[in-house]
Amino acid sequence: MKPFTIFIADDDEDDREILKFLFNQNESFEVLQCFDSGIEVVKEIMIKKNIPDLLLIDMYMPILTGTEVLKKILESGLAPNMHQFIISTQINFLEQSKYLDHPMVTFLKKPTSLVEINDLPGIILESLHVKNNTKI
Template identity: 25%
Template sequence: MKASCFECVFLVDDDEDDQFLLQQVFHQYSPECQIRLLSNGVELIEALETINSLPALVMLDLNMPYMSGFEALEAIRKDEKYQSLPIVILTTSDQQIDQQRAIQLGANDFITKPTLLADYSQVVLRLRKQWLVGRCVR
């Protein structure tokens, strides 16, 4: 059965602290966005297959169990129906090789998670401006 509720942002990250933090920052700076929390690439692919409309944005961590962000990104981009789906890598990695690989596999952007809590607001504001205005945010 397909989900009937529009969740405009899928956050795929196995770290519950990061999930909680990003959910709180989104609630503060973009409260109209409904966030769907997923823990790995397998859950993401299953969720995409069971929804009526695509999310406005997928935020994807790289290091996760079962299916990494790279593996999920590659699988998603192979499917024609997900070609226009915005996928932003949000990871602790600051390695150029990871950024290059993510872009080659079809990521729309690559953001290294901030080390300071206060900087998460800038990440959410950037994501809002670049990917959500006009899609699920006015």
């Protein structure tokens, strides 16, 4: 089965590198690009029209937060089939509530331990299976 293509966006270089390594080690994923800002993600998707299967983006980044990026992408209509995973050490329930009816958006707690980090690809695959059991 063809792996899910993924963009990873996090302003913390260490987190970005760990996530990149982790997803590259899993045959279900192919990391296409990593970004250190939401602006780069918006440019890649909305201007270059480069759209992965999945976007894993940190909630709290400077200039554009993960949900601000999400809002721009959703309003553009350019990536209706892209699954978007917003990760944060603290879930912002107010922001999350804005997307409860959107099936392509999932909020996840950012992994803080080695066990949680290693579990992240499986959690995302399980979420995708629940949402779209034809892909897996």
